[in-house]
Amino acid sequence: MNVRFHxxxxxxxxxxxxxxxxxxxxxxxxxxxxxxxxxxxGRHVARIPNVVLVKWLDEEYAKGRTGLRMFSSEFDEIVQRKLQDPEWAYLRTDRPALQVGWL
Known part of the structure; x- marks a missing residue:
């Protein structure tokens, strides 16, 4: 991941x-x-790009959850919810595309 400061x-x-x-x-x-x-x-459920994790964290910060930290149990719950959402189904590795409803 590349980070640029402006x-x-x-x-x-x-x-x-x-x-x-x-x-x-x-x-x-x-x-x-x-x-x-x-x-x-030990099932592999998903592979999530770092930029997506940062996006999810930024969304939570924008909601006022500024104490939230990546890889905390709270953040893990957010990730689990996101992975249940059909919008993010392409990140999953444990279900066929038809099963997650996006093909």
Missing amino acids: LDANGRDMAIEHTQDVEPILEWNKAARREEQRSDW
Whole structure:
């Protein structure tokens, strides 16, 4: 993931830009969905690009949850909810596309 800092012309305000080539991750997810997982122990459920995790964290900060930290149990609950949402189904690796409702 690349991080770029942009300083506003006023010299006080700054914006932070996060970028990442997510195509390899999304292709890996697509291939992983075609493979059968034989065990429920240690199943690979999803591969989430870092820029998506940062986006989700930023969304929560915008809602006022500024004490939230990535990889905390609270954030893990948010990730679990997001992965149940059909909008984010392409991040899942444990269900065929038809099962998550986006094909």
